[in-house]
Amino acid sequence: MAVVTxxxxxxxxxxxxxLDKLTVLVxxxxxxxxxxxxxxxxxxxxxxxxxxxxxxxxxGKRLRPVLTLASARLCRYGGDRHQxxxxxxxxxxxxxxxxxxxxxxxxxxxxLASANAVFxxxxxxxxxxFLFSRAFELMVEDGSLDVLRILSHASAVIxxxxxxxxxxxxxxxxxxxxxxxxxxxxxxxLFAAACxxxxxxxxxxxxxxxxxxxxxxxxxxxxxxVDDVLDYSALQARLGKTVGDxxxxxxxTLPVILAYRRGSDEERVFWNRALEEMEQGxxxxxxxxxxxxxxxxxxxxxxxxxxxxxxxxxxxxxFPDSEEKTALLDVIDxxxxxxx
Amino acid sequence: MAVVTxxxxxxxxxxxxxLDKLTVLVxxxxxxxxxxxxxxxxxxxxxxxxxxxxxxxxxGKRLRPVLTLASARLCRYGGDRHQxxxxxxxxxxxxxxxxxxxxxxxxxxxxLASANAVFxxxxxxxxxxFLFSRAFELMVEDGSLDVLRILSHASAVIxxxxxxxxxxxxxxxxxxxxxxxxxxxxxxxLFAAACxxxxxxxxxxxxxxxxxxxxxxxxxxxxxxVDDVLDYSALQARLGKTVGDxxxxxxxTLPVILAYRRGSDEERVFWNRALEEMEQGxxxxxxxxxxxxxxxxxxxxxxxxxxxxxxxxxxxxxFPDSEEKTALLDVIDxxxxxxx
Numbered sequence: 001m002a003v004v005t006x007x008x009x010x011x012x013x014x015x016x017x018x019l020d021k022l023t024v025l026v027x028x029x030x031x032x033x034x035x036x037x038x039x040x041x042x043x044x045x046x047x048x049x050x051x052x053x054x055x056x057x058x059x060g061k062r063l064r065p066v067l068t069l070a071s072a073r074l075c076r077y078g079g080d081r082h083q084x085x086x087x088x089x090x091x092x093x094x095x096x097x098x099x100x101x102x103x104x105x106x107x108x109x110x111x112l113a114s115a116n117a118v119f120x121x122x123x124x125x126x127x128x129x130f131l132f133s134r135a136f137e138l139m140v141e142d143g144s145l146d147v148l149r150i151l152s153h154a155s156a157v158i159x160x161x162x163x164x165x166x167x168x169x170x171x172x173x174x175x176x177x178x179x180x181x182x183x184x185x186x187x188x189x190l191f192a193a194a195c196x197x198x199x200x201x202x203x204x205x206x207x208x209x210x211x212x213x214x215x216x217x218x219x220x221x222x223x224x225x226v227d228d229v230l231d232y233s234a235l236q237a238r239l240g241k242t243v244g245d246x247x248x249x250x251x252x253t254l255p256v257i258l259a260y261r262r263g264s265d266e267e268r269v270f271w272n273r274a275l276e277e278m279e280q281g282x283x284x285x286x287x288x289x290x291x292x293x294x295x296x297x298x299x300x301x302x303x304x305x306x307x308x309x310x311x312x313x314x315x316x317x318x319f320p321d322s323e324e325k326t327a328l329l330d331v332i333d334x335x336x337x338x339x340x
Numbered sequence: 341m342a343v344v345t346x347x348x349x350x351x352x353x354x355x356x357x358x359l360d361k362l363t364v365l366v367x368x369x370x371x372x373x374x375x376x377x378x379x380x381x382x383x384x385x386x387x388x389x390x391x392x393x394x395x396x397x398x399x400g401k402r403l404r405p406v407l408t409l410a411s412a413r414l415c416r417y418g419g420d421r422h423q424x425x426x427x428x429x430x431x432x433x434x435x436x437x438x439x440x441x442x443x444x445x446x447x448x449x450x451x452l453a454s455a456n457a458v459f460x461x462x463x464x465x466x467x468x469x470f471l472f473s474r475a476f477e478l479m480v481e482d483g484s485l486d487v488l489r490i491l492s493h494a495s496a497v498i499x500x501x502x503x504x505x506x507x508x509x510x511x512x513x514x515x516x517x518x519x520x521x522x523x524x525x526x527x528x529x530l531f532a533a534a535c536x537x538x539x540x541x542x543x544x545x546x547x548x549x550x551x552x553x554x555x556x557x558x559x560x561x562x563x564x565x566v567d568d569v570l571d572y573s574a575l576q577a578r579l580g581k582t583v584g585d586x587x588x589x590x591x592x593t594l595p596v597i598l599a600y601r602r603g604s605d606e607e608r609v610f611w612n613r614a615l616e617e618m619e620q621g622x623x624x625x626x627x628x629x630x631x632x633x634x635x636x637x638x639x640x641x642x643x644x645x646x647x648x649x650x651x652x653x654x655x656x657x658x659f660p661d662s663e664e665k666t667a668l669l670d671v672i673d674x675x676x677x678x679x680x
Contacts, residue, residue: 048503123503130503133495148480
């Protein structure tokens with residue numbers, strides 16, 4: 001029996017179209033949301049729309065605003081406020097991306113030169129601040145104190161998560177719980193808020209708000225767990241994406257935590273040298289991936305993601321069947337089984 | 341007739357106690373505001389209160405929150421909401437200081453090691469984000485959409501001003517108008533908002549809101565003009581404060597703009613070398629100060645500040661006489677004639 005597990009063999013065939021399907025379902029709303037995003041990133045200070053346009057055009061899946069739009073539709077909301085609020089969510093996300101890349105000293109984002117690499121760290125910090133402020137201006141225009149409460153709290157939690165991540169960086173002794181606290185704050189809280197405000201604009205009872213919050217939170221945890229697996233994925237490399245960013249930055253993600261705790265003393269010497277002392281040589285990334293596979297660390301991180309996915313699935317149980325519900329449920333599998 | 345002007349001879353004796361007097365007038369409110377600041381910078385992520393506490397304790401005059409408190413009192417406000425809103429203003433100010441120091445690569449703030457020098461740029465960016473989010477959480481608790489509108493707009497304008505400043509950096513061709521646009525956005529807008537919300541909590545008519553906004557805006561412009569003079573002030577050096585930060589960073593402030601435009605071709609070669617090409621040697625700062633004095637650039641920057649101070653003074657004309665009004669008017673002179 002082979003100890004080395006081929007990750008892709010253990011994973012079910014991904015429904016690669018689940019996010020696309022959800023996106024098509026809210027296509028008109030998303031078009032309006034995108035138009036708002038372009039419109040509200042304008043400024044007489046030219047560098048602002050240049051830099052903001054660069055990162056917004058760089059793409060991404062618009063996952064978070066799509067979640068807001070679909071959640072509102074799931075709640076049978078018939079107005080158009082969710083379009084502006086989805087733009088707020090994307091602005092907050094974009095602002096955190098800009099600041100993240102400065103903090104991580106990243107040169108690449110989604111395979112393209114990062115905004116800080118092109119425009120410099122200074123502009124990235126300040127345009128992040130601008131987009132963040134603009135998000136709050138948009139929320140104020142919407143006028144819901146509930147939405148403002150949810151998204152201002154989410155923003156504070158995200159920042160807390162980022163600071164916490166900074167303090168666990170290069171610490172191979174980081175516990176699974178500490179890691180979970182980080183990803184719950186830095187990633188999952190915005191997913192949760194994005195979904196929750198769908199129920200808020202639709203003026204639904206708090207049990208539905210809570211259900212969408214729980215769906216988003218657990219989906220977000222699963223999303224980040226899989227993201228952290230993909231950073232060590234060979235397929236990712238074949239798709240031309242970067243692999244090993246977390247390793248090179250000394251980030252302690254769950255695949256590392258599991259491999260470290262399941263490893264021998266000799267292996268821990270390797271992990272400590274590479275991720276604490278940051279002495280990395282050729283072949284170290286391959287060795288790390290080898291150890292992760294040997295100990296089932298990547299496979300089991302995906303299994304952990306499946307656990308949170310199951311909670312997300314049950315959270316939506318209280319909603320009657322609908323196209324949106326089916327699509328939101330399918331997105332859970334997409335997030336877990338995606339290979340990019 | 342000497343062309344060289346000793347700056348201090350041309351300036352009236354400063355009423356060094358005007359800000360202290362204003363502060364004493366709102367002492368109880370400020371105490372409550374400070375308690376809120378300490379309370380609301382707490383987080384289970386220890387680095388956050390450590391870093392935030394460092395910069396908050398590092399002092400500063402609490403000028404902006406004092407303006408909010410005094411403006412509310414000027415409007416005969418009898419509640420305690422202005423205490424929390426003053427804390428919001430200080431949080432926004434502190435967040436921008438943290439990001440400023442990262443952007444400026446400053447090692448010192450108010451003569452002490454800057455937060456980024458002690459805790460690193462990464463933590464400064466993220467704790468700035470946290471304080472900014474916390475400010476909005478506090479505003480949401482207060483519940484006034486008007487205040488949220490004013491402070492979210494001010495935050496966006498501040499970020500715009502900072503980006504604009506970035507694009508004028510190292511450009512000796514920067515016009516006085518472009519410089520004014522920068523300081524109006526990056527500094528004066530928050531002074532204006534801080535004062536305006538005093539009228540908002542007191543539920544005063546818009547003419548009083550506008551008057552306090554205008555007072556704050558013009559006071560803020562005067563404040564920044566004098567700040568930019570003090571960065572070249574010999575007295576500042578004698579008080580143990582740093583001098584020449586702007587020069588070393590290649591910032592184009594009004595004293596530079598005036599000296600450059602009034603200077604000879606030969607002098608412009610000097611300014612271009614020092615501030616555009618950033619080739620600075622020993623004695624260059626002294627030479628710069630000498631040229632500024634020779635051309636009356638520091639003196640006339642203070643005169644420009646006096647112009648804005650006069651507008652600030654007239655803005656308060658619609659308010660009946662009161663202790664607060666007198667103190668707010670005296671603060672204008674303090675801001676202009678201060679030597680630190």
